[in-house]
Amino acid sequence: MPSQVLTGGRIRERRTALGMKQADLARAVGISAPYLNLIEHNKRKIGGKLLIELARALRVDMTTLTEGAGASVLAGLRDAASTFAEQDAELARIDDFVARFPGWAAVLAESKTRLDRLERSVETLTDRLTHDPMLSTSLHDVLSTVTAIRSTASILVEPEDIDPNWQKRFQANIYEDAIRLAESTQSLVAHLDDMESPDASANNPQEEMDAFLKRHDYHFNDLEHGRVAPEEIVAGDSTKISDAARGLILRHLRRYISDAVLVPLADVRTAIAEVGLNPSVLAQRFGVAAPVILRRIASLPAEIIGADVGLVIADASGALTFRRVATGFPVPLFGAGCPLWPLYQAVSRPMIPITADIEIASRSKHRFLAYAFANLRHDEGFDGPHSVESTMLILPESLVPLTSSTPQTVGITCRICPRNDCAARREGSILSET
Amino acid sequence: MDKHVLLIEDEPNIIEAIRFILSRDGWRVECHSDGQSAMEAVRKKMPHVVILDVMLPNRSGYDILSDMRADGATKDLPVLMLTARGQTKDREMAERLGVSKFMTKPFSNAEVLKTMRELVDA
Numbered sequence: 001m002p003s004q005v006l007t008g009g010r011i012r013e014r015r016t017a018l019g020m021k022q023a024d025l026a027r028a029v030g031i032s033a034p035y036l037n038l039i040e041h042n043k044r045k046i047g048g049k050l051l052i053e054l055a056r057a058l059r060v061d062m063t064t065l066t067e068g069a070g071a072s073v074l075a076g077l078r079d080a081a082s083t084f085a086e087q088d089a090e091l092a093r094i095d096d097f098v099a100r101f102p103g104w105a106a107v108l109a110e111s112k113t114r115l116d117r118l119e120r121s122v123e124t125l126t127d128r129l130t131h132d133p134m135l136s137t138s139l140h141d142v143l144s145t146v147t148a149i150r151s152t153a154s155i156l157v158e159p160e161d162i163d164p165n166w167q168k169r170f171q172a173n174i175y176e177d178a179i180r181l182a183e184s185t186q187s188l189v190a191h192l193d194d195m196e197s198p199d200a201s202a203n204n205p206q207e208e209m210d211a212f213l214k215r216h217d218y219h220f221n222d223l224e225h226g227r228v229a230p231e232e233i234v235a236g237d238s239t240k241i242s243d244a245a246r247g248l249i250l251r252h253l254r255r256y257i258s259d260a261v262l263v264p265l266a267d268v269r270t271a272i273a274e275v276g277l278n279p280s281v282l283a284q285r286f287g288v289a290a291p292v293i294l295r296r297i298a299s300l301p302a303e304i305i306g307a308d309v310g311l312v313i314a315d316a317s318g319a320l321t322f323r324r325v326a327t328g329f330p331v332p333l334f335g336a337g338c339p340l341w342p343l344y345q346a347v348s349r350p351m352i353p354i355t356a357d358i359e360i361a362s363r364s365k366h367r368f369l370a371y372a373f374a375n376l377r378h379d380e381g382f383d384g385p386h387s388v389e390s391t392m393l394i395l396p397e398s399l400v401p402l403t404s405s406t407p408q409t410v411g412i413t414c415r416i417c418p419r420n421d422c423a424a425r426r427e428g429s430i431l432s433e434t
Numbered sequence: 435m436d437k438h439v440l441l442i443e444d445e446p447n448i449i450e451a452i453r454f455i456l457s458r459d460g461w462r463v464e465c466h467s468d469g470q471s472a473m474e475a476v477r478k479k480m481p482h483v484v485i486l487d488v489m490l491p492n493r494s495g496y497d498i499l500s501d502m503r504a505d506g507a508t509k510d511l512p513v514l515m516l517t518a519r520g521q522t523k524d525r526e527m528a529e530r531l532g533v534s535k536f537m538t539k540p541f542s543n544a545e546v547l548k549t550m551r552e553l554v555d556a
Contacts, residue, residue, distance in 0.1 A: 140518040143540060144539060145445075147539040147541065148445055148448045148451060150540045150542065151451035151452065151542075151543050152447060152451045154543045155543065166454065169450070
């Protein structure tokens with residue numbers, strides 16, 4: 001029986017079935033909530049790209065929205081029949097089947113859809129496993145280190161006497177390899193986490209921006225001196241950049257310019273030479289808010305800073321919107337970082353500067369001084385919602401004196417953190433049992 | 435007989451372990467870590483057996499094996515290839531190029547010794 005409900009009604013039905021708010025769906029597809037309301041009440045025609053976007057956001061086939069579930073099930077069954085042609089399904093009786101067993105028909109059609117989706121995921125992941133040079137190198141590192149440990153350990157456990165000097169040497173080798181193995185495993189797991197989602201290709205806008213900024217070492221000398229516009233820098237980049245990434249990059253570069261105007265390069269060079277790399281003192285000296293100086297330090301050329309610094313920016317949801325990775329302090333590409341990061345503590349204490357001597361929970365025990373500050377933004381005026389943006393600068397111990405005898409231990413992200421007893425853990429670690 | 439092996443591998447601790455077990459077994463072990471100059475080292479040393487890692491700095495073990503088989507002086511030298519990639523296609527590639535034995539990391543010392551004895555006795 002054909003459904004009498006129109007497309008708008010089906011969108012509304014599906015949205016409420018998913019427990020989704022109108023505003024959330026509207027935001028997901030880039031339209032206003034009032035406009036979605038009109039669509040849902042069939043007061044606006046819908047089709048083309050918007051319909052595709054809505055179907056994607058509602059996780060259904062487009063035909064489910066336009067023609068009702070029956071049509072979608074029929075299409076799914078026909079697709080299944082053609083895929084498994086050797087089963088010789090009774091296509092002539094497909095309408096009869098759907099009418100008599102609508103539930104089973106829907107299960108079969110949905111199973112085929114999921115099978116297709118899983119096959120695509122497997123294909124994508126297999127392709128990455130085969131062609132990803134980073135993965136290949138990481139696996140090679142892990143296996144080579146395991147080989148060295150196995151061979152060396154076998155020598156040490158043999159009943160034959162070994163010269164004490166050789167014995168010491170092999171013990172040192174095993175220790176060295178164990179550290180290396182822990183590090184390469186962490187790096188491998190972080191990489192696997194990054195590629196967990198087949199859709200999360202290296203070309204998503206955020207990654208494109210990360211790669212763009214890295215190519216420029218996070219410093220734009222021509223912008224410092226006002227010689228070029230941000231658009232020219234993006235246009236002059238040799239890599240193809242998507243429109244979405246271009247938007248993110250331009251927003252970053254515009255903020256870069258305003259930071260550079262407030263804290264000019266020549267002046268900050270002099271200031272750092274005089275007072276050192278102390279964000280609090282520098283912010284006071286330039287009369288700027290803490291986030292400006294934190295961002296500014298992370299955008300200075302290596303000749304001024306002298307080492308690799310990190311910077312992460314998160315919104316109130318914890319999502320990382322900017323990543324500059326310091327050596328020894330990896331930042332997850334997907335999901336949030338360690339809840340113990342000062343970055344997140346700052347969100348709960350906005351407008352209060354936080355400094356923390358931190359140590360990464362790994363065998364390598366890298367130590368850093370982290371400066372975090374969360375500021376409130378009122379982009380929509382007094383009546384609009386305010387937003388929080390938290391910024392954390394990560395300075396390695398080679399740049400700043402660390403005097404604390406008890407640094408705070410933090411992880412990278414729960415999934416690859418070895419601290420089983422952490423009260424802030426939100427999910428199990430795949431390293432916890434190793 | 436003075437059994438002579440050239441170990442072409444870039445992992446220092448693997449080199450150390452293999453060198454130890456083979457030396458103890460009566461082998462004279464010489465090592466080389468760079469892919470680019472490995473072929474030159476093989477020609478110069480002319481060992482009884484070559485142990486060759488696949489992933490080396492500057493040049494792959496496959497390229498070196500290919501050069502060895504194309505060179506009249508080294509074409510018959512027994513080669514034990516070590517690799518972290520145990521996929522069938524890697525093994526097939528090595529066999530196509532003329533490898534004598536193929537071993538996937540992580541391997542045991544006993545396997546290495548056994549294979550080396552087989553190669554030198556062959």
